[in-house]
Amino acid sequence: MSTSTTPAAGRTAAPGPAIRLEGLTKTFAEADGPVLADVDLAVEPGQFVALLGASGCGKSTLLNIVAGLEEPTDGTLTVPDEGAALMFQDAALFPWLTARRNVELALELRGVPRAERAGRARELLELVRLPHAEHKRPHELSGGMRQRVALARALAQEREVLLMDEPFSALDAITRDLLHEELLRIWRATGRTIVFITHNVGEAVRLGERVLLMSSRPGRIVEEWDTRPWKDPDAYGFEGNAQSLDETLGELTRTITGRLREEISRHAA
Amino acid sequence: MPPETAALPAVAGTRPGPAPTTAPAQARPAAAGDELAGLDALQTERPRRAPVGQILRTKVAPPLVALLFGLLTWQLFVALLDPRPDVVPGPFDVARQLGVLLADGTLWGALGTSLWRGISGFLIAVAVATPLGLLVAQRQGLRNAVGPLISGLQVLPSVAWVPAAIIWFGLSDATVYFVVLMGAIPSIVNGMLAGVDQIPPQLRRAGQVLGASGWTMAAKIVLPAALPGYVAGLKQGWAFSWRSLMGAELIAIGGSIGFGLGSLLEQGRTVSNMAVVMAAVLAILAVGILVELLFFNPVERRLLRGRGLLGPRS
Secondary structure, three states, X not given: OHHHOOOHHHHOOOOOOOEEXXXXXXXXXXXXXXXXXXXXXXXXXXXXXXXXXXXXXXXXXHHHHHHOOOOOOEEEEEOOOOOOEEEOOOOOOOOOOOHHHHHHHHHHHHOOXXXXXXXXXXXXXXHOOXXXXXXXXXXXXXXXXXXXXXXXXXXXXXXXXXXXXXXXXXXXXXXXXXXXXXHHHHHHHHXXXXXXXXXXXXXXXXXXXXXXXXXXXXXXXXXXXXXXXXXXXXXXXXXXXXXXXXXXXXXXXXHHHHHHHHHHHOOOO | OHHHHOOOHHXXXXXXXXOOOOXXXXXXXXXXXXXXXXXXXXXXXXXXXXXXHHHHHHHHHHHHHXXXXXXXXXXXXXXXXXXXXXXXXXXXHHHHHHHHHXXXXXXXXXXXXXXHHHHXXXXXXXXXXHHHHHHHHHOHHHHHHHHHXXXXXXXXXXXXXXXXXXXXXXXXXXXXXHHHHHHHHHHHHHHHHHHHHOOOHHHHHHHHHOOOOHHHHHHHHHHHHHHHHHHHHHHHHHHHHXXXXXXXXXXXXXXXXXXXXXXXXHHHHHOOOHHHHHHHXXXXXXXXXXXXXXXXXXXXHHXXXXXXXXXXXX
16 A cells, blocks of 8 residues: 555656567457557556557557457567556446445455445545545536546556556546646655556647657657656756746647647548 | 646636636646536436336326227227127226236235246345356356357246146146246346346456455346346246246146146136136236336346446436
């Protein structure tokens, strides 16, 4: 349970990357060519990586492979033995269980003794700021609340790595903004390694320490940006106030959007 | 973390209370939770319960009015055309006959016998069909093999089994039970299959990601997820049990078979007493409606409402 309280800074000593992909290739049907081709990626423990790409670029396939739901055709994949927690675009909560029971089921399937489950589930619901909703069924919760319960359930798996497949893309803009903030807070509090898939450039820039751009057909990682200098200017010797920081982030967003559009228009021919 | 706050003022402005004036940036860390809580409150519907008066007006009154209208038409038909009372008895004749049958205990006895058979036969069918349904639903090969057969059996009127049952079991209660089981089991198995088919694939995936497999997947994910379809199958299974039972009682009379509502119906026919026939039909109908209304409907509504599959009360 130490992982839930250890800040990210305390984990720098962990040996080697949390996830390592080398020459990863996935082909569903030979005629269609590979969906993923030669993907190389190393994610350090505690890192927040945003994986950006247009629809159909194979990013979900990549995530499913890392999660162990699909097998790669070729290449090597190194992930923690325990596997990874995974969150979907749809909260996929079990509709017959209350919010707390949903979290408890994850604990139960992990083998947590019955006596500890309720207390642990409550802690996790508090972490996502939903202690008042523990007895509510999923259909009584808003989309944003459901995703937070799903986040609590994913955290209940106590996996070092958390994979998120466009978890906020079905939410309205206001909710998404607040959840971005929540996710960053929880990431800092738990020190998880997060790989976050999105097709929204603003979201990728805001959340990821690293933003990776994927090309489509075949999917491969074509470019990478480090956003930390913009977000933590003191540490990187940047000068300026919040206003100019927003502007710089805006500039970065525009740059990445331009690159993404370039990638998409390559397929026009 | 200044960059994250860029889009927040719009939300802050919609909150009641002291409006954020110029620089809300300093208050952010504390306000983030508030804003989330405010959004949660705005986006959550409060449970509504229709007042009793409205339920009476919209749910209870219409069927009673329709029933009354039907009885009036019947009475009017009898009063105006004056048919032979042994061919078309009026509602009062049937009511009188019902009173007689109730008073001498015939109807109670028949009702008790039929209900006992119907319910015990149905419960046996549930005990057989539930594991069978789960097994067939989980094993694709088995499903491909027996799926069409089970669908077919559901189309076959189970009364068609009466001659075979009489040859095998004679005029005994075993015949009646056999016919009831042949009617109910395919319905319940089919309900279970439909329920399993309708499980959203992401629930299975979520279960798989959380570490469910084999037995835990079946018990913790598949069975509860399939419950609405299963209960719909139970409801239909009961209807088929009751119908099959009446059919069997109507055809197979005598021997060691007890006297049920179907037997009463047949007895009314043999003595050409239309009032008895009508009384028996009404009793059979009443049992069907009452079991549905008092048992299956509440169970089903509760189940669906708990999962948000039933709209807000109307």
